[in-house]
Amino acid sequence: MAPNSLAHAAVGYDRCPDGYYCMFSGLDGTGDMIKLLTNTPDLAAFDMNDRAKSDWNRTPSTIYLWSETGYSGCTGVTSAGPTGKGNLFPAYQGFFSSVQFDGPGGPNSVASHSRQLGFIREGSPDGPLDRSASIPPSRQRECQA
DSSP states (O other), X not given: OOOOOOOOOOOGGGGSOTTOEEEESSGGXXXXXXXXXXXXXXXXXXXXXXXXXXXXXXXXXXXEEEEETTTEEEEEEEOSSTTSEEEBOGGGXXXXXXXXXXXXXXXXXXXXXXXXXXXXXXXXTTOOOOOGGGSOTTOOSOOOO
């Protein structure tokens, strides 16, 4: 008789495979998850447009999150490495519409005018870059100085 063993399904952030960039619709890696290996000009194709609340960058790339489809509007950075995992700042939860690996000037770059939001995750090494005052309560996609 074979010994019994319990298999546990991965939960939370642990669902994100090594080598992928993952976005979650809930905080702390909960909710729906998508995993990406390449640029994604419209997150609506994965039902994640304006829904991400947390993410994990398990790639060697710097990830640029854009407020608009087609890599336009405001952009925030998700670094590779140990700081590339966590909840997005509240002002940026449910805010992003496209994902670009290695960002402007990278191997798959698209020319765009943007407003850099900086680090967009709670607990980033440089501390929070709070630009919530530049994002109107109506969540209009405009970046102001």
